[in-house]
Amino acid sequence: MKKAKLQRLVHQYFNDTISRADCVELLEYLNNTNPDEIADVIDTELINFNKGPEFRGKQSADVLSRIKSDPRFTQSPVVEEAYPVIVKFYSRRWFQIAAALLVFGTAALIIFNKNTSNQATKKYTADQGAGAIVPGSNKAILTLAGGKTIVLKNAANGLLAQTAAGNVLKTNNGQILYSTASKTDAATNQDNINTLSTPRGGTYQVVLSDGTKVWLNAASSISYPVAFTGKERHVSLSGEAYFEVAKNKEMPFYVSINNVQVKVLGTHFNIAAYNDDNEITTTLLEGAVQVTKNNARSLLRPGQKAIVNNNSDNIAVSDADIEDAMAWKNGYFIFDDDDITGIMKKVSRWYDVSVSYQGNVSNQKFGGTFYRSKSITELLQYLEKIGKIHFTVEGRRIIVMK
Template sequence: MPENNNRINNLLEQYINKSISEADFIELFDYIKKDENKQVFDDFMKKADKIGLPDADVHHVDWEHMYSNIVSDNKKKSKSGLIISFAKKLTIAASLILVSYLGFKVFNKPAEEHSVEKITKRDLLPGSDKAILKLADGSEIVLNDAHNGVLTKQGQSNINKNDEGFIEYNEINTNGEKTVYVNTLSTPRGGQYRLMLPDKSLVWLNAESSITFPSAFVGNQRKVTVTGEAYFEVAKDKTKPFIVQSGGASVEVLGTHFNVNVYPNEENAAVTLLEGSIKLSNHNTSKILVPGQQALFNSESNNITLNNVDIDNVVDWKNGLFIFEDASVTEVMRQIERWYNVDVKYTGNIPKIKFNGVVSRNNNVSKLLKLLQAAGNIEFDIKNKTIEVKQINK
């Protein structure tokens, strides 16, 4: 009915502008979950933005899942334990809908048609849960091939692969002197993995990363070493500070949530605090971070720069998303290199484009590249395991 159509359009306008109330949001989803109203939504989205791709399809949006995630509580804990407000979830969901329908949301460039044949014929799959656990004796367990259950034993801890597919260190004997074994969990390019340490702290490893840790934490501290990128939810223990070491830098906490990005090919290393408090030391300089702050530093100087950041953008990777906010071509392609296990080659000048949008990390690389190509003066070609990036001169 036309009156319903007007109401849906009004609600959609508020939704895309992220000004909709929770009550109106529930009403909107009651409309758009019905097949007879899909055409109204389709017509609205065509008017809402001119950027589009031939294969974009709004019906790929999982309405029920999105609805339940957003309206179940005004403030709800995510799987990571973080509190996500209704407004923030609405922002992400609105971006996901735009991406699902329109392709990639680029705010600063008009879209142009380019050939996609070069990237669809040689498609690459996204990364997945895979890692190698190196034990103290040098032996290795390929975890993506391992069965669920007890894999082996290190000192007083059983190493289990649980039903959720991640590794747990469970102490089986807490009496007497503990024998400590040093283990390393590492992910390749195109891999990610989760780990529960002996103290019940949780760690998410991004692609091409590693964490070295003991089979039991003894003494007056809990110390691990990290390369690449890792997200931590540290179990509270006031008697034993938790220390993350990387090169000449260290992060000290008692119990908190934070992200460490120390990839060697990034311009700066970064530590971002989501909850609690941490002390970052870089050579002879130290800073205390509060939630929402990110510390930038590098191995060549003692400087530490503190900035306020959008923490959701920092930990997007562990939630299965690429979230780009004014991201340069090189920043985007470094993430693609690690997640899709490819090399990147630039032909000619690097396009000066800034990308904004939310895209699932579960897409094949061709879909992501087509979405990026909507910026208008960039083109990609996949040759074996190399993606060539070329600026299109107008």
Template sequence: MSHFSHQKDLQNIIKRYLAGTATAEEIKFIEKYYAFLGEGENEIGETHDINNLEQETFQAIQAKIASQQKSKVLSLYKFASAAAIFILLCGGLYFLLDKNSSKSPSNSLAKIENLDILPGSDKATLTLANGSKVILDDQTPENISDKHGVKISKTKDGQLVYTVVNNENLPNSTAFNTIQTPKGGQYQVILPDGTKVWLNAASSLNYPEVFAGKKRSVTLTGEAYFEVAKDKDKPFHVLTQNQNVEVLGTHFNINGYLDDHTIKTTLLEGAVKVSNLKSTKKLKPGEQAISGISENALIKVTSQVDTDDEIAWKNGLFQFNDTDLKIILNQLERWYDIKIDYSSIPDKRYNGMVPRKSKLSEVLKMLEKTGNIKFELLENRSLKVIPKNN
């Protein structure tokens, strides 16, 4: 999936859409926003001036939609809304909308002072088999280790890469490494078999330097997205809290944060088998397995899942679809490394999308847009949620 959070990528998506060469995924991305706008109020078309270049973009989009949907009568307001969305996309900005709020005046935004906490970044700690630790950040040298016939290196764009360079020196008993991201961190690992793993904030992955034996096994806490290298003779296993996910080669996301008290496995491609002591379920693409974290938790499978929402974090986005405010705040807490006072969280649900590159203040201002909630950041990076009277 494309990394829609980058400005250049967004501009290219618009160009391909207008040229009729966009992929099905890119068209879905654009149309999802268009349908999203029609569900509730928005003030974007009213509050953003459109310069000449943006006006040309608007007119091109208008003509494109009109030619593709001749049977639909679309108002000028919706065209303006669609144009505004693309203008925001070109700038790398998104908006957040409270599903249950009524329209509020533009001056209803609560003032947020000194909330300029920067977003998370590519950083992690690598613990080698001998117990030594390597801090992974921009200052880490490219070559980290070259032992046991395996080279461990770091790329400039935040990837940890394992390469088997000498099969004769591979150990009989595999040495295990652990990569751990802090709050406010993320990292990507390419394992010795070519499997790619994206690790979300406050997560860890324990894995062997070389996959010996008849299966490949790793242990995950937190959340990760996997693109497993195919090997029919060596199944890939991801172990989480009292649960095992078995695959041969596939793309899937596992969300197993212990403080969420649930484990969610979402399949995008291929097939996986999710099991614990209580039950075993097989997933098809577009399905999600949900269970508690206890060893006897019942595993439920649903097809009522938006896979884009589940892997938005991997593509640099916060993406919400009728999402409870507490779940949103959980994500912000991990990504911005803050502490949140959950004692007075109002019952609110949101739709929308925000780049994970945004400063905390930008995200909170979007949440405050409803006029019914405000935030106060204390000196110890604690965030207080203050419901407002309607």
């Protein structure tokens, strides 16, 4: 099939405007073609539409089986649930393609059942109220050493504060940075501690006085001196943050989270340490870090993670899924066979909602990738499509039920 025709058919499939004959031809072609050969076409459509989850693991196979059971592919005039079809997978890429086709075609059922889909959308929209629940955005509160607070979303760009230890500035690209005064002035003001805090539904970036860059996820905070002095650099963290630490062998960098400490010289890593989680996870992208809790310590290599349970001193080191750890910073949710309670923790932090449960739903596992910029309505609908679960939205409360 020529690329131009393939692009046309894929575009029509995503728009639910494809004819039955063309759909049969498209699915037959996909069934007999290495997915890497059509990856560019699929990617183009995903970019154009700017939505659609990617699925992994067992659910990916289920998704693909449902696509292969498309009534237009089998040329069956009746839409009915088919048995799974065994197929060969060339690579994980096929999972992404399969998921994309499912989302926009929903295994042919969207074409035949548009009214049902529209009613579901109306249910969520009516329940939550127009614009009541929106994705998180760039917002945070800066608390200066004297206790003064600055709501950064409302603050003008430019100079925010001026101290003997250095100046605090807000840039036009949505971050704050510190310029250090003379070493003498900084040394005499070494207790000049600032705290940057993001609310639920917020994220922000700060560039510390040594050039270290820190990205804060929602419901997180970091405390640090306006200027680093002495032989060590110390910050404290609550929640989740990604660090790109400026290299300085003579002045190691420490991140403290309760009684866990991460020591670095200059490296890139992520720390997830929310108070309502049972563990602290440090994921290393490059460089080296040492994780310590009381008398236990472990050294991480790039591509590894360390998990410290809150109730013990044990430090479990294993290979990390870097894509998963960095998803939030890159604008995604990634669910890797996560249970619904873990997923809804992330959802509640990012969309600033409360969550309650009716019945036992904790045994269900979900996998997939979803843009954090999309509406909560779309996210809940996708979860309902791929699992035996339902949601009701009442104001800013989401009720999860079977």
